[in-house]
Amino acid sequence: MTSRFRTLALAAAALLLPLLASEAHAQTSGTDVAPTAVTAGPDSAQVSTIVVPDSVRRTARLFGLKMTKPTKAGLLSALLPGAGQLYNGRWWKVPLAVGAVGGTVYGEIFYQQRYTEFADGFNARTDGDPNTVDNGPRSSLLRSSDEVKRSLNFYRRQRDSFLAYIALAHAVQILDAVVDAHLRDFDISDDLSLQWEPSVLRMPTLAAAPGVSLTLTFK
Structure with missing residues (x-):
């Protein structure tokens, strides 16, 4: 039982660390970073990201200046x-x-x-x-x-x-x-769905272990 919990913790860390790293990069660079693929296991792939420049979000104008909607609302x-x-x-x-x-x-x-x-x-x-x-x-x-x-x-x-x-x-x-x-552009509806199913956790340095896969879907 202890080894199983250890395996689950290592799997969670392997999934969360790339996400945290991409979020920190987004906050320091002033751009939005959205992770598109994160896998763990022998066939693990490199995390791919989409970088959205700040200029793309400047869709509002005030006194002839292009700016983001929050900036315009604040001004x-x-x-x-x-x-x-x-x-x-x-x-x-x-x-x-x-x-x-x-x-x-x-x-x-x-x-x-x-x-x-x-x-x-x-x-x-x-x-x-x-x-x-x-x-x-x-x-x-x-x-x-x-x-x-x-x-x-x-x-x-x-x-x-x-x-x-x-x-x-x-x-x-x-x-x-x-x-x-x-x-304004966030979906805050109550239409959420949570699905779970048995899964197998595969780590590069450990043997495969049974686990549970949770999927939270926002609609």
């Missing part, structure tokens, strides 16, 4: 939130992308206005000039300069936080458009 979303989702045909995502970026921008404007009001009110109270009066609709309601300063610091922190929220919301909707464009 559109970077220029205008929701444009990449619109390009991908995901209409229902457009309000989400616009709302996320627009909501954080609104929050930034809101806290900036409050910060400006309390900053002017604090300066009017502490500049030593009796002619300057705090006329802010909210800051003037506070009695002491310390209360105005605490509110000023609060609105400053909120304003700075919403700058980060804007960047995060913008980055997320760009990433969503790029990933969605990558997945």
Whole structure:
């Protein structure tokens, strides 16, 4: 039993190593590599691959430049939130992308206005000039300069936080458009079939051993 498991492990390694090597080559070279033949045994053949140049996948155009669809979707979303989702045909995502970026921008404007009001009110109270009066609709309601300063610091922190929220919301909707464009051409249907049958594993340095062959078919 132990030798059989060892034989199965060696067979799996012999099949996986060429695939991993071709995948690593694809990631480093910037091209798509698809293995077409992998065999193991006395009659083992060399792995053959099909290399797809990056230029072949540049089927989209933006401002006269040829680029891939994910690149175009990402650039559109970077220029205008929701444009990449619109390009991908995901209409229902457009309000989400616009709302996320627009909501954080609104929050930034809101806290900036409050910060400006309390900053002017604090300066009017502490500049030593009796002619300057705090006329802010909210800051003037506070009695002491310390209360105005605490509110000023609060609105400053909120304003700075919403700058980060804007960047995060913008980055997320760009990433969503790029990933969605990558997945547009993928078959994600549930029509899968799995077949198994007895098989014989043949290794160059070991005797033939019984095993099981599994075939997963995507339709």
